Amino acid sequence: MGKIILTGDRPTGRLHVGHYVGSLKRRVELQDSGEFDEIYIMIADAQALTDNADNPEKVRQNIIEVALDYLACGLDPAKSVLFIQSQIPELCEMTFYYMDLVTVSRLQRNPTVKSEIQMRNFEASIPVGFFTYPISQAADITAFKATTVPVGEDQAPMIEQTREIVHKFNSVYGDTLVEPDILLPDNKACLRLPGIDGKAKMSKSLGNCIYLSDTEAEVKKKIMSMFTDPNHLRVEDPGQVEGNPVFIYLDAFCRDGHFAEYLPDYKNLDELKAHYMRGGLGDVKVKKFLNNVLQDELRPIRERRKEIAQDIPAVYQILEEGSRNAKAKAAETLAEMKRAMKINYFEDKELIAFHKDIIRIHKTHKEFLTGSLKYLYAEYNVIGYGRFNKEAQSVILVNNNDYEVTKEVSVWYLGIPKECVLNCLMLTTSEGYSTEPKQYPVISG
Numbered sequence: 307m308g309k310i311i312l313t314g315d316r317p318t319g320r321l322h323v324g325h326y327v328g329s330l331k332r333r334v335e336l337q338d339s340g341e342f343d344e345i346y347i348m349i350a351d352a353q354a355l356t357d358n359a360d361n362p363e364k365v366r367q368n369i370i371e372v373a374l375d376y377l378a379c380g381l382d383p384a385k386s387v388l389f390i391q392s393q394i395p396e397l398c399e400m401t402f403y404y405m406d407l408v409t410v411s412r413l414q415r416n417p418t419v420k421s422e423i424q425m426r427n428f429e430a431s432i433p434v435g436f437f438t439y440p441i442s443q444a445a446d447i448t449a450f451k452a453t454t455v456p457v458g459e460d461q462a463p464m465i466e467q468t469r470e471i472v473h474k475f476n477s478v479y480g481d482t483l484v485e486p487d488i489l490l491p492d493n494k495a496c497l498r499l500p501g502i503d504g505k506a507k508m509s510k511s512l513g514n515c516i517y518l519s520d521t522e523a524e525v526k527k528k529i530m531s532m533f534t535d536p537n538h539l540r541v542e543d544p545g546q547v548e549g550n551p552v553f554i555y556l557d558a559f560c561r562d563g564h565f566a567e568y569l570p571d572y573k574n575l576d577e578l579k580a581h582y583m584r585g586g587l588g589d590v591k592v593k594k595f596l597n598n599v600l601q602d603e604l605r606p607i608r609e610r611r612k613e614i615a616q617d618i619p620a621v622y623q624i625l626e627e628g629s630r631n632a633k634a635k636a637a638e639t640l641a642e643m644k645r646a647m648k649i650n651y652f653e654d655k656e657l658i659a660f661h662k663d664i665i666r667i668h669k670t671h672k673e674f675l676t677g678s679l680k681y682l683y684a685e686y687n688v689i690g691y692g693r694f695n696k697e698a699q700s701v702i703l704v705n706n707n708d709y710e711v712t713k714e715v716s717v718w719y720l721g722i723p724k725e726c727v728l729n730c731l732m733l734t735t736s737e738g739y740s741t742e743p744k745q746y747p748v749i750s751g
């Protein structure tokens with residue numbers, strides 16, 4: 307089995323440094339490592355609409371913004387398939403079937419969805435689509451048979467839900483889907499980067515972000531206004547680094563080399579933190595240092611973005627081609643799923659032949675259908691009473707009594723050893739000849 311990546315972002319705004327450290331930077335490293343056979347990066351517009359249904363223009367405009375951020379960070383369409391979720395209708399179909407495998411109470415337990423509902427003030431008016439988006443996310447992941455999903459920590463419950471759906475699907479319908487593994491950032495600070503306002507998560511929907519496309523001046527302004535330790539009022543006061551976003555950003559971005567270049571009084575971040583905790587180190591000095599560090603990281607991204615933005619039609623073309631490729635892969639998986647779920651009627655030649663046979667028996671042996679339970683006939687894997695054949699695949703039982711004849715009874719009645727019966731198809735004819743046949747589960751022998 308190949309190693310396959312699926313991950314993505316909602317086009318609800320431009321991408322920010324939380325995305326960058328939480329997922330985007332890692333994706334590019336993984337892409338360039340050559341360790342993966344297929345990489346799919348999705349712009350999740352359908353998911354974005356689950357809580358932005360009345361604002362389609364916002365979602366539409368942000369498709370290109372997210373795509374520009376991707377390309378600027380180094381995602382390469384020659385190595386990664388960049389596509390738009392809504393262009394793959396197969397994902398909706400999968401979601402519909404997965405809905406049968408998940409309970410409402412299981413969805414209600416999802417901690418990320420719970421806090422997002424609170425954050426959006428949905429309370430009693432939660433859109434069904436939003437409530438069930440973890441199921442649609444399971445479709446996104448499984449459609450591509452992803453083995454690896456590089457995301458931030460907030461996505462852990464979604465991957466867990468996906469694994470449960472895969473497990474359930476495979477145990478009910480047979481091995482078809484692949485259980486994915488989450489790939490979290492190694493660096494603790496990157497798991498869930500806080501907002502510049504100190505809120506637990508930098509998030510497009512909260513407006514507390516430093517965007518990858520922000521200008522140098524905007525980045526500086528945001529950093530200088532950042533929330534820090536509220537008790538660190540004067541320079542000489544001892545300060546807290548724990549939970550202090552300025553230090554969390556430094557944890558995420560700075561390397562020892564930055565000190566030599568911008569703050570040579572300290573060898574590394576530990577020394578800077580120790581001074582801050584002792585007292586005597588002002589926020590402004592730390593923020594200025596952070597600004598230098600972040601500008602170093604963001605400058606090349608910003609410049610590349612500007613360059614790529616010169617040719618927007620080419621970017622749409624990348625997305626169109628990616629969507630075509632992604633659709634082909636999802637269609638393959640969906641066909642396998644439908645086969646497993648036994649809803650592939652028209653491609654199942656055996657099933658069609660089987661029914662043809664039944665109808666023929668029906669017509670040519672009408673006289674048998676009047677008495678009590680008796681009959682049978684053998685031809686084309688259909689075996690009859692007294693002509694039992696071990697190679698037979700199926701038993702057809704024609705029953706014109708008013709009561710339902712169970713598989714057990716039929717097996718007993720026909721005197722066929724149970725372990726030899728693979729399929730038992732029953733026609734109930736008491737209401738005429740057109741009654742639908744029922745398919746019974748396979749009895750393994």
Ligand code: ATP
Pocket residue numbers: 314315316317318324325327328329456457458459460461496497498499500507508509510511512
């Ligand atoms: P929205 O507010 O619309 O949900 P978002 O900012 O949460 O937007 P998503 O598109 O939902 O962004 O998330 C895309 C990816 O980025 C996910 O893998 C998510 O885990 C990761 N991510 C988002 N915000 C952060 C963050 N603050 N720190 C680390 N990773 C993050």
Ligand code: MG
Pocket residue numbers: none
């Ligand atoms: Mg989110």
